[in-house]
Amino acid sequence: MSRVMTCGEATIRLLTKYGVNTVFGIPGVHTLDFCRALDKEVRHIQARNEQGAGFMAEGWARATGEPGVAVVISGPGVTNVSTALGQAYADSLPVLVLSAETASNTIGKGWGVLHEITEQKKVTEPLTAFSATAHCAQDVPELLARAFTLFASQRPRPVHLSIPIDVQAEMVEEEWEPVALPKRPSAGASEIAKAAKLLKDAASPLIMVGGGACGASAELTIIAERVGAIVIASTAGKGIVDDDHPLSLSASTARPQVLKLLSEAGVILAVGTELSETDSFIERMDFKGQLIRVDIDSKKINDFYPADLGIIGDAKSVMAKLQAALDDFTSDGREAAEIRVAEVRGQIRAGLSVAEQQHTAVLETLSSAAPENIVWSGDACQLVYTGAFMLPVHAPRHWFYPAGYCALGNALPNAIGAKLAQPDIPIAVIAGDGGFMFTMPELITAAELQLALPIIIWENGGLKQIQDDMDARQISRVGVEGINPDFVMLAKACHCHSADTANLDELQSAFQVALKADRPTVIVVHQARS
Structure with missing residues (x-):
């Protein structure tokens, strides 16, 4: 038989069932019902500022790809943690901020209650995949299911959930359970075949990798070797193909010697990358070849750099299929590509x-x-x-x-x-x-x-x-x-x-x-x- 507990305690317990074992934050009078379960159900790490707590949760997500969680008070706790939310949003990281909020009957009233933001969720809406307030205890498992479903199956951007202090104090009699999480989408056979043909036929292919390709390191390395492609990473994609690999130019897009390479490529395979100006620091990169974009976010396929071939799917799954489609192929251009990489590395050092x-x-x-x-x-x-x-x-x-x-x-x-x-x-x-x-x-x-x-x-x-x-x-x-x-x-x-x-x-x-x-x-x- 399940134990009766407060909504705050039940929320922390449900987090553990989604695999969370550590949260970061600073307790306050508005999070006391969460604290009933902290260091019982999960490890709580005391930060010295909520911005630090958010950055710690972000660091957890960067290192593992798994959700990092911060628990903060309402009002100033939310505004302090918002910088970390913005950064997690920009870098597609699964960060969950769980915050208190003023009592339900005060929201939007402007009465001047402790830690008041008249509508707190609006503060973080532009910085998150979604920001929501639980209006009763039964909203919590639904909102957490939505958050962890997003983390598991979509572009993993941060989520902010606000739970008012009166909702935290509600008593919960049933045991909350996690939902079954869906898998990420993959590509169809026809898309893979088209991508493989473009790469096989390409003169001077180029691969650009971003943080969305972190799970596809082994597959991308093999693909680069088979098609003889030079690999350039975004800062978030650095290390996906070992920087010491003879085909890798690391995260060097901003260097003029590397920007010149982009226009030489016959086909560009861009995997899990926004092709952002914050990597190249120019208004528009000069792609003259055909562009294949692989991304879990459909909005990226035809944005600033429209794809000649767009594939919506998880990078690891798609790259595994593409690797298999290239099993019988070995390019005769690999040696020339490695020589070109060595030349460019020398030019970068000389410059x-x-x-x-x-x-x-x-x-x-x-x-x-x-x-x-x-x-x-x-x-x-x-x-x-x-x-x-x-x-x-x-x-x-x-x-x-x-x-x-x-x-x-x-x-x-x-x-x-x-x-x-x-x-x-x-x-x-x-x-x-x-x-x-x-x-x-x-x-x-x-x-x-x-x-x-x-x-x-x-x-x-x-x-x-x-x-x-x-x-x-x-x-x-x-x-x-x-x-x-x-x-x-x-x-x-x-x-x-x-x-x-x-x-x-x-x-x-x-x-x-x-x-x-x-x-x-x-x-x-x-x-x-x-």
Whole structure:
């Protein structure tokens, strides 16, 4: 016989039946009924700000592809977590934010009750696949079924569910059960045959992969080898084909040497990618060949880059069928493609600016000391911009750099979420000095959890990219040169190890020690000022 419990407690219990074992957040007076089940039914991780909690849930989703969950209060909890929702939306990540809301009879009234937003769901509607309010306890299992169905079978964008405090307190007598989740769609035989023929007949085929193709790493590598295709990744697709593979140009779309390749391709196979301008940083890429687009989102097939052949389906399923259709085929163009990749890699290295050469020296030092399976959690900073094409990554979901929404401050909390999801995989943070300060309090969260996280802070005197942009446009610098804290003393105050490095040898040594430490280590790296 099921136990009578509050709706808040029943909600957390139902999450566990959908496979959730960890949630991130900060308890408040409006989430007390959720708290009845926290650390009984699931592990609760206390963040220091709801934005950090959202970024931790996002990091969990980035690392695993499974839903990351944040539980927050109404009002300011929702507005704080909204930045992480926007980023998860931009990068197609399954994040669930479960929040409180003011009592049902106050919604929309503007009475000035605690944590009031007159209609909370409207705040997050543009940032989510859907945002909904439960008006009674029985709405909750229906809304959670809708959310997890979306995560399992559609483009996995975030969801926000608000449960008013009076609904949380309702008593639930029956045991809520999860629904059976549908599978993602796949392609028909005729579509696969057309795609295979285009690739077999193509001169200089090219494959472009995005985050939606993370599950198809093995299949895409084999397809590239069979048809002799050069592979270019978005930042979200970096590592799907190993960056060290002789056909891979990593996430280098923004480099002029790589943009030139696009117009040389006879056929472009774009899998799980928006072909976004935040990867190329030009208004429109110059595709002259035929474009095959494979995407689970039907809206992407004929948007800014209309497809000559559009296939709606799950990347792994579609690529498995395409691989099978190419079983009897081996292109004679692979050797030429590998030579072309080697040439372009050389051109990219030769074209590095002085600052990018400094970045590369740091990145190569880190890479030489890192385990092959390391996950790099990057913030928006110049060291990470260069790392997109100069730091080798060997598997999907091992490079976090949200280039689309491009919020600052995600790197550290993303890494916390990822490390908790995959405790046996080494994870390192790369953040700029300015971006690190956005979510700096989560350093205490990482220390409290005793996570072995090397945290590389690229100290270049403020918001360097915006400084450079202002200088290039002859705008006097304003608001981009604020002072930094003493990062070594800050680390100590937050119960972390630290190292202020003066050269690459010191960096390598500190990084190696940090990977095995009993808590986070803040490693400060100063940009050369010559």
